[in-house]
Amino acid sequence: MSAILAIEDLYKRFPIAGSRQVVQAINGVSLSIRPGETLGLVGESGSGKTTVGRCIVGLLEPSSGSIRFRDTDLARRNLHRRQLAGKIQFVFQEPNESLDPRMRIGETISEPLIPLKLDRERRQRKTAAALALVRLAPTLLDSYPSELSSGQQQRVGIARAMVTEPELVVLDEPTSALDPSARAEIIDLLRRIQAERNTAYLLISHDLSTVRFISHRVAVMYLGMIVEQGDTETVFNRPRHPYSSGLLSSVMLPHPHLAIESSVSLRGEIPSPINLPKGCFLASRCPFVIDRCKQEMPPRETVGPNHMVHCFRHADVAATIPASDTFNTFMREAERILGRSAPAGSLANIHLE
Amino acid sequence: MRGTLAAMNDPAVIGQGEASRTAPPLIEVRDLHITFPAGGDEPKEVLKGIDLSVSSGEIVGLVGESGAGKTTLARSILGMPPAPGRISAGEVFFEGRQILELSEPELRRLRGRRLSVVVPNPRAELNPLLTIGHQISSMAKIHLHVGNQEARKMALQMLHDVQIPDPERRMKAYPHELSGGMAQRVVIAMALICSPAFIISDDATSGLDVTVQAQVLALLARLAADNGSAMLFITRDVGITAHFCNRIAVLYSGEIMELAARDDMFLKPAHPYTLMLLAAFSHSPRLREAWSVPETGERQEPREGCRYANRCPLAQPVCRAQAPSFNEIEPGHFARCHFPVRPA
Numbered sequence: 001m002s003a004i005l006a007i008e009d010l011y012k013r014f015p016i017a018g019s020r021q022v023v024q025a026i027n028g029v030s031l032s033i034r035p036g037e038t039l040g041l042v043g044e045s046g047s048g049k050t051t052v053g054r055c056i057v058g059l060l061e062p063s064s065g066s067i068r069f070r071d072t073d074l075a076r077r078n079l080h081r082r083q084l085a086g087k088i089q090f091v092f093q094e095p096n097e098s099l100d101p102r103m104r105i106g107e108t109i110s111e112p113l114i115p116l117k118l119d120r121e122r123r124q125r126k127t128a129a130a131l132a133l134v135r136l137a138p139t140l141l142d143s144y145p146s147e148l149s150s151g152q153q154q155r156v157g158i159a160r161a162m163v164t165e166p167e168l169v170v171l172d173e174p175t176s177a178l179d180p181s182a183r184a185e186i187i188d189l190l191r192r193i194q195a196e197r198n199t200a201y202l203l204i205s206h207d208l209s210t211v212r213f214i215s216h217r218v219a220v221m222y223l224g225m226i227v228e229q230g231d232t233e234t235v236f237n238r239p240r241h242p243y244s245s246g247l248l249s250s251v252m253l254p255h256p257h258l259a260i261e262s263s264v265s266l267r268g269e270i271p272s273p274i275n276l277p278k279g280c281f282l283a284s285r286c287p288f289v290i291d292r293c294k295q296e297m298p299p300r301e302t303v304g305p306n307h308m309v310h311c312f313r314h315a316d317v318a319a320t321i322p323a324s325d326t327f328n329t330f331m332r333e334a335e336r337i338l339g340r341s342a343p344a345g346s347l348a349n350i351h352l353e
Numbered sequence: 354m355r356g357t358l359a360a361m362n363d364p365a366v367i368g369q370g371e372a373s374r375t376a377p378p379l380i381e382v383r384d385l386h387i388t389f390p391a392g393g394d395e396p397k398e399v400l401k402g403i404d405l406s407v408s409s410g411e412i413v414g415l416v417g418e419s420g421a422g423k424t425t426l427a428r429s430i431l432g433m434p435p436a437p438g439r440i441s442a443g444e445v446f447f448e449g450r451q452i453l454e455l456s457e458p459e460l461r462r463l464r465g466r467r468l469s470v471v472v473p474n475p476r477a478e479l480n481p482l483l484t485i486g487h488q489i490s491s492m493a494k495i496h497l498h499v500g501n502q503e504a505r506k507m508a509l510q511m512l513h514d515v516q517i518p519d520p521e522r523r524m525k526a527y528p529h530e531l532s533g534g535m536a537q538r539v540v541i542a543m544a545l546i547c548s549p550a551f552i553i554s555d556d557a558t559s560g561l562d563v564t565v566q567a568q569v570l571a572l573l574a575r576l577a578a579d580n581g582s583a584m585l586f587i588t589r590d591v592g593i594t595a596h597f598c599n600r601i602a603v604l605y606s607g608e609i610m611e612l613a614a615r616d617d618m619f620l621k622p623a624h625p626y627t628l629m630l631l632a633a634f635s636h637s638p639r640l641r642e643a644w645s646v647p648e649t650g651e652r653q654e655p656r657e658g659c660r661y662a663n664r665c666p667l668a669q670p671v672c673r674a675q676a677p678s679f680n681e682i683e684p685g686h687f688a689r690c691h692f693p694v695r696p697a
Contacts, residue, residue: 044562044564044565045533150419179419180418180589180591180630180633181629181630181633184634185641191638208563209636210636213636246564247564250566250567251563252567252590252592252595252596252597253592253595253634254592254619254631254634255619256596256620259596266564331635334631334634334635334636334637334640335637337619337620338622338628338644339640
């Protein structure tokens with residue numbers, strides 16, 4: 001299937017006021033998303049994930065490179081709003097900060113419909129449908145954000161994005177501000193909407209286990225570059241970039257005996273994007289480093305179907321780091337521990353005292 | 354070489370729970386009640402009789418969702434419940450003294466020196482006008498009455514221990530010059546410089562990246578183990594506690610619903626609320642559905658009986674009529690439930 005969104009060699013630099021230095025936030029990002037697909041974009045803070053998302057929705061203008069949505073070149077910002085007719089939407093991280101506290105829920109949800117110039121009746125119908133899609137009661141239309149729980153607020157954020165029936169939604173950390181149960185509800189909701197409407201998602205997140213379970217493909221970002229990209233199972237089970245492996249080994253699954261093995265332990269923090277080093281950006285933190293890494297940037301190499309990586313030593317990484325199936329093991333364990341006596345079937349399974 | 358997480362799970366670092374189970378508790382909370390005035394209405398009880406103890410060398414996890422009372426508990430243990438809340442009943446014993454009966458000056462001598470708290474949002478904790486070297490060393494000067502030179506030396510050693518690169522130079526840095534991960538480590542350095550016997554970490558790692566979080570946790574575990582300190586580790590992230598804590602307490606609506614050693618909690622969870630929480634992390638919609646009730650149901654807390662009854666898929670009429678007691682269902686494993694889930 002052809003891509004709905006194609007980004008080629010995207011760069012974004014921010015000048016620093018009163019200085020000739022620039023922040024090199026994105027350094028040559030290429031990615032594509034197909035209809036109905038979720039691409040997970042992961043990496044530490046400062047890796048440029050959010051900047052990529054903002055360039056896609058037109059909140060930022062790229063310094064160079066192209067962003068094509070179907071046949072529209074989104075780098076030309078003035079075309080953005082009208083021609084897209086709400087086909088690309090954005091869901092923000094903090095629901096209570098991204099909703100206008102003085103607007104009623106109904107107004108907030110219908111706001112993206114204004115540029116579409118629909119008549120009042122159609123607008124109301126679409127608003128009600130969006131509210132129903134996220135399973136909020138119609139009585140909430142006249143409420144204010146402060147009257148809602150944060151899980152409900154994020155549902156409003158999603159309804160506002162979905163009201164224009166977008167083909168692509170950029171989800172920027174949509175669940176990181178939420179409690180575990182509210183987070184799981186929002187993830188189920190997003191999955192259900194995707195199944196019903198074939199919406200494509202760019203899921204920006206540092207919650208790797210969420211990304212693992214709802215993304216079809218994953219792109220790992222480090223200092224404005226995608227260092228590894230591939231099918232989610234492949235990247236999570238057999239990472240070929242030391243950074244991906246180190247990132248994965250930091251995941252703490254709620255099971256005391258399951259940890260993701262890695263020979264990479266990422267020390268220190270992400271370097272400043274102001275004076276980027278020559279060569280591979282990870283060289284200063286990487287246990288696989290060789291002299292060559294400090295001299296030249298590793299090229300993009302294809303290492304398997306749909307699987308690309310920027311690393312001179314990807315073969316050694318693959319050879320040293322054991323293939324891991326930890327996430328699937330975790331799922332099976334969860335079934336065993338939580339499913340065994342789940343009340344959905346019959347109460348006969350439960351041993352009452 | 355092994356990953357940071359593997360190092361954290363190392364029995365040498367963390368496995369002191371076995372020994373500590375027989376040791377007398379360092380801190381013991383008994384039947385603690387905190388109430389908040391509610392206008393003309395009946396005052397709202399935010400903590401409803403907490404019993405919890407932590408022994409030296411032990412890390413106890415306290416998990417729960419927002420509003421469960423985690424931070425209220427942390428602050429009340431230090432004798433400062435968040436205003437306008439007040440301690441309506443209960444005792445907190447620390448090294449044999451009932452600290453809720455101590456005078457404010459006595460308490461102040463304990464806090465920061467013997468009892469320490471690490472909070473999230475490190476930038477709000479640090480004074481933007483003072484260098485971090487100044488801020489860390491003044492902790493030692495105030496509480497340990499050491500001189501300038503000695504305090505400076507201790508601060509430098511502490512920055513080294515929390516693995517801040519180039520500590521000499523960082524001593525002169527101001528808080529705004531630090532990244533979030535580094536600021537958090539500075540706050541940890543301030544909390545640990547007096548080698549406190551008891552540390553409360555209140556969601557201290559939630560704002561950090563997973564990689565930095567793993568480093569900070571490994572550091573906390575090592576420093577606590579070196580000092581033989583006890584720690585109460587408060588978090589929303591159940592996953593961390595599975596790898597970091599010896600025992601775990603699950604807080605819901607101001608009550609501890611389940612308390613167990615780490616393996617028992619994760620491999621044999623007994624309270625339906627714990628199972629709901631774990632199901633939320635399982636990424637299985639089917640398991641989630643099995644442990645939650647449809648949202649259309651009554652979510653209001655019942656006035657009588659179990660506080661979880663209206664969200665509980667196993668609730669029976671008795672659950673809404675009679676409050677369950679905190680029963681020991683297996684040695685060291687407690688659940689506040691009429692129908693605890695048992696392993697098959």
